[in-house]
Amino acid sequence: MTAERLEHDLLGERAVPASAYYGVHTLRAIENFPISGTPISIYPELIKALAAIKQAAAQTNLQLGLLDATRASAIIQACQEVRGGALHAHFVVDVIQGGAGTSTNMNANEVIANRALEILGHARGDYAQLHPNEHVNMSQSTNDVYPTALKLAGYVGVQQLIAAMQVLRDAFGDKAREFADVLKMGRTQLQDAVPMTLGQEFSTYEEMLSEDIARLREASLLICEINLGATAIGTGINAHPEYAGLVRQHLAGITGIPVLTAPNLVEATQDCGSFVQLSGVLKRVAVKLSKVCNDLRLLASGPRAGLGEINLPPMQAGSSIMPGKVNPVIPEVVNQIAFEVIGNDVTISFAAEAGQLQLNAFEPIIAHSLFKSVAHLRAGCLTLAERCVRGISANREQLRRSVENSIGLVTALNPYIGYANATEIAQEALLSGASVYELVLARGLLSRAQLDEILQPDVLTRPRAPIGLR
Incomplete structure (x- = not known):
């Protein structure tokens, strides 16, 4: 028989596993929300954020004389252990839940309370000695704890994302420098345009990521504004007048995150605008990253019946029926991540819009969607x-031939042979299949030495006056 303990709430008495650090409120949430099968512990930064808030609250309540030193010390130690990674397996409520995050807050209160009871030498569930609501949740409400925890966890996650984007940006930058001398045809609307270098093409991906890193840094500052101290709806009921300012100081010290107390806590308690803003930037990142992956797949298409301009590193066999086939699986998986992020942004937008009066009850799905993105x-x-990117190589000979054979080359030659000649060369090249390069030579419009001089990458790929030909 599994050992149990009895706990009470407003609905009555329930048996909780004796080994569990959570209590009756968490038990009911487990039963009420068998939705995704994914517990909140999948997001360790959220659990650490909850523990940081409870620690900051205990320190503040001790400082204000509202919580005795013995209980405060035990709560603080329990919170520090959770922040260090302990007891995360006992944060078991589903990521998708009703109640505006109350189940998550109560899960944290119960785990921390029961660990604190152990520290004090009492049995789990002996809430007469230290209570989840009376002591761990003192001066708090789900409505200020939960959104603050989401912002703390979101801030940490964004910093980790920025670091990953910097790795990718630098990988593209390395390739841009490696391919700086590789001439190729640029394309607009999938048609030949004018020459460029493969290095220029890859440098655009480097710059796109740099721009989005800057936008993410801006968005991360918005989620540093918190409503801790607002309690139920922003009026600060049941909190000491000095609580909001002090708990912010303690929370900033514990986390190292530059949190600021919102100037209007009533507004901050109901407004999910910062989550919408951050999600919008994540969508921007996803859209642009997906575009880059589309480009990589196109440039590597073939290997013989496509563009075949670059080679992606082979990662796995591509087919169960076509021997030798290798697919661009890494760009494909990133494409799919982008599709998910775009969908998550729609979910977050609807959830933020659905808030009513002084509270948004749908922050759990905002959190789940945001953290997944x-x-x-x-x-x-x-x-x-x-x-993928670090292993990309260029098919230099294929790229050289594509420039020489492209009709678009006449645009680069126009200043030297004239518009009328360029037009005739383009038409003849289209009809005959001959290359622009060879037709210009055949007509005696330019010598091979002159053509080779014009077709230098530094002549073709940046603004400059036409070179003087000997």
Whole structure:
């Protein structure tokens, strides 16, 4: 028989496993929300954020004389252990839950309370000695704890995502420098345009990531504004007048995150705008990253019946029926991450819009969607960098031939042979299949030495006056 202990709540008495650090409120949430099968412990930064808030609250309540030193010390130690990674397996409520995050907050209160009871030498569930609500949750409400925890966890996640994006950005930058001398045809609307270098093409991906890193840094500052101290709806009921300011100081000291107390706590308690803003930036990152992956797949298409301009490193056999086939699986998985992030942004937008009056009850799905986007984008950036971009090679001969054979080359030659000649060369090249390079030579419009001089990458790929030909 499994040992149990009895706990009480407003609905009555329930048996809780004696080994559990959670209590009756968490037990009911487990039963009420068998939705995703995914517990909140899948997001360790959220658990650490909850523990940081409870620690900051205990320190503040002790400082204000509201909590005795013995209980405060035990709560603080329990919180420090959770922040260090202990007891995460006891944070078991589903990530998708009703109640505006109350189940998550109560799960944290119960785990911390029961660990604190152990520290004090009491049995788990002996809440007469130290209570989840009366002591761990003192001066707090789910409505200020939960959104603050989401912001703390979101801030940490964004910093981790930025670091991963920097790895990917640097990988593209390395390739941009490696391919700086590789001439190729640029394309617009999938048609030949004008020459560029493969290095220029890869440098655009480097710059796109740099821009999005800057946007993410801006968005991360928005989620540093917290409503801790607001309690139920922002009026601060049941909290000491000095509590909000002091708990912010303690929380900043514990986490190292530059949190600020919102100027209007009533507004901050109901407003999910910062989550919408951050999600929008994540969507921007996803859209642009997906575009880059589309480019990589196109440039590597073939290997013989496609563009075949670059080679992606082979990662696995591509087919159960076509021997020798190798697919661009790494860009494909990043594409799919992007699709998910775009969908998550829609979910977050609807959930934020659905808030009513003084509270948004749908922050759990905002949190789940936001954390998935951050975590999956981070993993995608690191995977793309390490298992794809760093191993890309250029098919230099194929790229050289494509420039020589492209009709678009006449645009580069126009200043030297004139518009009328360029037009005739383009038409003849299209009809005959001959290369622009050879037709210009055949007509005596330029010598091979002159053509080779014009077709230098530094002449073709940046603004400059036409070179003087001998």
